[in-house]
Amino acid sequence: MSGAARAPDEERIARVALNRLAEPGDPRMASVVGELGAVAVRDHLLSERDLQGLATDVAGRLAALDPVGDLERAARRGIRFVVPGDEEWPAGLDDLAAAEPLQGSGGPPLGLWVRGPLPLSELASSVAVVGSRSSSMYGVQVAGDLAAGIAREGHGVVSGAAFGIDVAAHRGALGAQGVTVAVLACGVDRAYPLSHRALLDHLADHFAVVAETPPGCAPTKLRFLSRNRLIAALSRGTVVVEAADRSGALNTASWASRLHRAVMGVPGPVTSEPSVGVHELLRSGAGTLVTRAADVLELVGSAGDHLVEPRRAPERPRDRLPRRDRQVLDAVPLVRPAPSDAIARTAGMGLVEVRSTLERLAARSLVLGSAEGWRLAPEP
Amino acid sequence: MSGAARAPDEERIARVALNRLAEPGDPRMASVVGELGAVAVRDHLLSERDLQGLATDVAGRLAALDPVGDLERAARRGIRFVVPGDEEWPAGLDDLAAAEPLQGSGGPPLGLWVRGPLPLSELASSVAVVGSRSSSMYGVQVAGDLAAGIAREGHGVVSGAAFGIDVAAHRGALGAQGVTVAVLACGVDRAYPLSHRALLDHLADHFAVVAETPPGCAPTKLRFLSRNRLIAALSRGTVVVEAADRSGALNTASWASRLHRAVMGVPGPVTSEPSVGVHELLRSGAGTLVTRAADVLELVGSAGDHLVEPRRAPERPRDRLPRRDRQVLDAVPLVRPAPSDAIARTAGMGLVEVRSTLERLAARSLVLGSAEGWRLAPEP
Numbered sequence: 175m176s177g178a179a180r181a182p183d184e185e186r187i188a189r190v191a192l193n194r195l196a197e198p199g200d201p202r203m204a205s206v207v208g209e210l211g212a213v214a215v216r217d218h219l220l221s222e223r224d225l226q227g228l229a230t231d232v233a234g235r236l237a238a239l240d241p242v243g244d245l246e247r248a249a250r251r252g253i254r255f256v257v258p259g260d261e262e263w264p265a266g267l268d269d270l271a272a273a274e275p276l277q278g279s280g281g282p283p284l285g286l287w288v289r290g291p292l293p294l295s296e297l298a299s300s301v302a303v304v305g306s307r308s309s310s311m312y313g314v315q316v317a318g319d320l321a322a323g324i325a326r327e328g329h330g331v332v333s334g335a336a337f338g339i340d341v342a343a344h345r346g347a348l349g350a351q352g353v354t355v356a357v358l359a360c361g362v363d364r365a366y367p368l369s370h371r372a373l374l375d376h377l378a379d380h381f382a383v384v385a386e387t388p389p390g391c392a393p394t395k396l397r398f399l400s401r402n403r404l405i406a407a408l409s410r411g412t413v414v415v416e417a418a419d420r421s422g423a424l425n426t427a428s429w430a431s432r433l434h435r436a437v438m439g440v441p442g443p444v445t446s447e448p449s450v451g452v453h454e455l456l457r458s459g460a461g462t463l464v465t466r467a468a469d470v471l472e473l474v475g476s477a478g479d480h481l482v483e484p485r486r487a488p489e490r491p492r493d494r495l496p497r498r499d500r501q502v503l504d505a506v507p508l509v510r511p512a513p514s515d516a517i518a519r520t521a522g523m524g525l526v527e528v529r530s531t532l533e534r535l536a537a538r539s540l541v542l543g544s545a546e547g548w549r550l551a552p553e554p
Numbered sequence: 555m556s557g558a559a560r561a562p563d564e565e566r567i568a569r570v571a572l573n574r575l576a577e578p579g580d581p582r583m584a585s586v587v588g589e590l591g592a593v594a595v596r597d598h599l600l601s602e603r604d605l606q607g608l609a610t611d612v613a614g615r616l617a618a619l620d621p622v623g624d625l626e627r628a629a630r631r632g633i634r635f636v637v638p639g640d641e642e643w644p645a646g647l648d649d650l651a652a653a654e655p656l657q658g659s660g661g662p663p664l665g666l667w668v669r670g671p672l673p674l675s676e677l678a679s680s681v682a683v684v685g686s687r688s689s690s691m692y693g694v695q696v697a698g699d700l701a702a703g704i705a706r707e708g709h710g711v712v713s714g715a716a717f718g719i720d721v722a723a724h725r726g727a728l729g730a731q732g733v734t735v736a737v738l739a740c741g742v743d744r745a746y747p748l749s750h751r752a753l754l755d756h757l758a759d760h761f762a763v764v765a766e767t768p769p770g771c772a773p774t775k776l777r778f779l780s781r782n783r784l785i786a787a788l789s790r791g792t793v794v795v796e797a798a799d800r801s802g803a804l805n806t807a808s809w810a811s812r813l814h815r816a817v818m819g820v821p822g823p824v825t826s827e828p829s830v831g832v833h834e835l836l837r838s839g840a841g842t843l844v845t846r847a848a849d850v851l852e853l854v855g856s857a858g859d860h861l862v863e864p865r866r867a868p869e870r871p872r873d874r875l876p877r878r879d880r881q882v883l884d885a886v887p888l889v890r891p892a893p894s895d896a897i898a899r900t901a902g903m904g905l906v907e908v909r910s911t912l913e914r915l916a917a918r919s920l921v922l923g924s925a926e927g928w929r930l931a932p933e934p
Binding site: 194195196197200230231232234235277278279312315316392394395396440441442443444445449450453456457459462463464465466469496497500501504505520522524525526527 | 574575576577580610611612614615657658659692695696771772774775776820821822823824825829830833836837839842843844845846849876877880881884885900901902904905906907
């Protein structure tokens with residue numbers, strides 16, 4: 175961070191304290207800090223007294239915190255606390271200020287704890303690839319391929335760290351030598367689930383592991399819900415690869431929608447339980463169907479960057495023929511030549527018109543004429 | 555047809571003749587007959603002379619036709635020619651008059667050759683289920699289940715008679731004791747492919763086999779394209795189950811769209827070639843994703859008839875708790891009771907608030923209090 179713009183330390187310290195006092199994603203805290211600044215809010219809360227003139231519960235808890243020590247301890251472990259005003263503060267997070275809370279979570283984070291060398295601002299063109307823990311082999315394969323394709327085009331990948339789709343997305347991006355970042359519901363020094371410790375360490379060594387929850391803290395259901403809004407806000411669009419009915423991935427998709435980001439879903443067999451939530455997302459019109467990285471990049475890329483070539487079989491000369499010509503051509507045999515009156519009968523057209531049409535088709539090398547009659551020319 | 559309203563025989567006979575003269579789906583013929591009536595058009599064409607004063611090619615061919623004989627021969631084989639004005643004429647076909655031609659085909663048919671007892675008007679609430687010949691096992695299974703579900707709800711099924719999805723749809727509807735109708739690109743007395751002879755005979759015995767192409771005539775590429783518009787026009791909506799890139803099923807979907815019918819697609823694995831065309835249809839927004847008969851019927855049913863219950867896991871009491879209550883609940887251990895101050899620390903909340911919240915949660919049987927502290931109540 176040397177030389178880069180930084181927020182004043184006093185504000186950062188106050189944010190560390192308030193971030194520990196409040197739960198991640200408490201929309202009231204975000205709102206009042208956004209209005210008054212963290213220093214003023216902290217000082218106000220510290221001075222609160224109850225009816226007996228005693229420090230309130232909140233004031234007591236706040237006074238007992240050690241935000242300067244928190245920052246120092248974190249720094250020793252390579253963890254920084256990024257706040258608004260820092261050069262790397264991702265502008266996308268500010269969009270959270272205008273979005274309605276969802277299931278009680280909302281607002282921009284007071285700051286983000288980051289472990290890893292990647293400046294968060296480099297996620298500006300990233301794509302979130304999320305999905306079920308209870309994924310299928312199909313989902314894992316598709317998530318990996320998709321993330322690899324996104325990464326190969328120079329877009330970062332953002333996901334959680336859960337089993338299934340999240341990890342498949344990170345692995346796909348890594349395999350394509352791309353940038354990929356995990357956003358956690360616990361402290362960035364923790365691994366949840368534990369078996370992803372090595373993957374998270376690798377991400378922290380090369381890119382970044384991010385959390386709103388302070389270091390040392392455990393994940394809770396609420397923290398997962400609050401975390402999802404960060405995944406959506408940090409990226410330009412969210413792809414749901416597989417999601418059962420109540421999957422958190424659908425919560426992330428709702429956040430992407432609230433933040434006016436692209437919401438995308440990868441379909442799967444309608445017989446597959448892990449695809450039910452994605453199909454519902456697509457059926458309701460809340461998300462756009464994508465099948466490959468090019469589809470995703472068309473939706474999240476800068477205009478014109480990634481225009482998808484619609485998949486089509488190559489056009490053949492006969493496709494552009496006028497209707498009456500095709501009608502004649504349809505009546506010409508493939509192998510055994512037929513005389514023009516037989517072709518006219520088959521085509522249900524007059525002999526005069528059929529003869530002139532056959533001449534025209536021969537000139538375009540679509541039919542071959544001989545003494546025995548006409549047959550189709552072999553396709554080039 | 556005894557007692558039912560019928561178009562005048564003269565008009566029917568003229569339509570039989572013009573139907574044999576022109577190719578199915580010739581939009582110019584449909585348009586001029588729609589304007590002047592078939593009798594006037596036939597008489598005009600019969601009187602046409604070329605520059606030498608000779609009957610034109612068209613006039614000659616028309617004069618050589620035997621429409622009365624055609625009708626008699628057809629009737630002997632149980633085949634009728636249904637024209638506008640007949641009581642069973644499906645009103646939906648008239649929508650073709652206002653739709654732009656597509657790949658040279660368009661307009662209402664001059665009439666439909668029908669083999670089978672079902673009055674065509676009974677298809678008014680039917681659904682077209684179409685797809686690739688080169689279908690997968692998955693597609694065949696899904697098409698059959700979907701058609702069965704549609705048929706069970708009293709809606710007819712309309713399809714072609716090709717290998718793959720078409721036949722799977724008919725079989726599914728038959729298995730559910732439903733109504734199902736095949737629309738052919740050849741004469742209704744022919745079987746194409748030949749191996750579907752028994753299925754087509756069964757449909758003709760119980761329901762209907764329909765074609766615009768006169769009896770005896772072979773299918774051509776153009777006739778398939780013209781046939782597709784009839785499948786779309788006869789039904790209230792078209793579901794594409796599997797379709798590769800240039801599948802005729804997508805042509806049927808385009809017709810459904812032109813006719814302001816519901817266009818639907820069943821997704822599949824993105825790795826499956828037969829689903830590529832369906833995914834493109836859904837991705838482009840031209841069709842709505844459906845996964846089951848209930849989804850289809852919601853889109854084609856009369857308003858309110860079939861409202862889909864969104865699939866959701868049952869809501870649990872904790873889902874409706876206010877955010878601060880859930881925050882406390884998240885901090886309560888599952889097995890070993892914890893004292894309220896430990897819970898307050900875990901929740902990151904003040905002790906006073908946590909204590910009153912725990913009492914409230916206990917009153918709702920969400921937590922259990924004891925001398926050792928608090929733990930979660932078992933879910934009911």
